[in-house]
Amino acid sequence: MTLPLDFSAEVAAARTAGTAIVALESTIITHGMPYPQNVETARLVEAEVRSHAATPATIAVLNGRLKIGLSDAELEGLAQATGVAKLSRADIAACLARGGTGATTVAATMIAAHLAGVSVFATGGIGGVHKGAKDSFDISADLGELAITPVTVVAAGAKAILDLPKTLEVLETRGVPVIAFGQDDFPAFWSRSSGLMAPLRMDTAAEIASAYQMRRAMGLSGGQLVANPIPIEAEINAMSLAPLIAKATQEAEEKGVSGKSVTPFLLQRLFELTDGASLTANIALVLNNAHLASEIAVCLAKPRGND
16 A cells, blocks of 8 residues: 655655755644634744744645645645544544544654654644543553654643643653753743653753664664743743643533543633633744754754764
């Protein structure tokens, strides 16, 4: 069977030239933000990547084709589409086989990026262990993907709605390097600190790129998580967020929200409870992650021996 894989003209040109490419997910467009902020943000993130000498590759499944890079018309269409599947490792192949349309989560974007030979991926925040997982067993496939797929993922930590200590424990058990960028604390998405120490700290994109290359040289499986704190001027204090997250989580339980619907529900409620501040912070952190991911990708694209 031939893999239904399509590269945008821009991404194809970058592959031919051997220049830096940064993968971008599409669930942030379909399940993370309302229209038109979703497509506006997608365009801003792509522009941020280009401004740092890299090529953006927004990934999605459209009509049974795995798209590595979307045209502006495809971005607009996806932003306004309804009933778009939220794809992870378990269902991306089925969506492709059935000729469906779906947006890629962190896990699915990592899979597609690796298939396309893209080593760096910028997102907002990864999924992780949900609160109450001891009863629900709700643990994101993102954590397992980081353990097996060799892609460097730049995120503002894990989403603050999650159980962050347990998320870090699972990552440690899976052997995933968790690298805080420029600080010792593990960031908590909208907040610069979760109150937890990150296992590793690195202060330059070159260090992060070198660590990725060393893992590949050693034959170690999996990628690495780069936890990039939100810019200080855009953060929302963790103490003020805590009761709002608790309220949204309780509402989700009362309404019987489960599975893939939990995260979109909680993000929407927090948007409402913060009077839109969470969305503003989300946009700022995604742009910040795109910047750092581009710098890492440029380092990885340099010919060996170049400074």
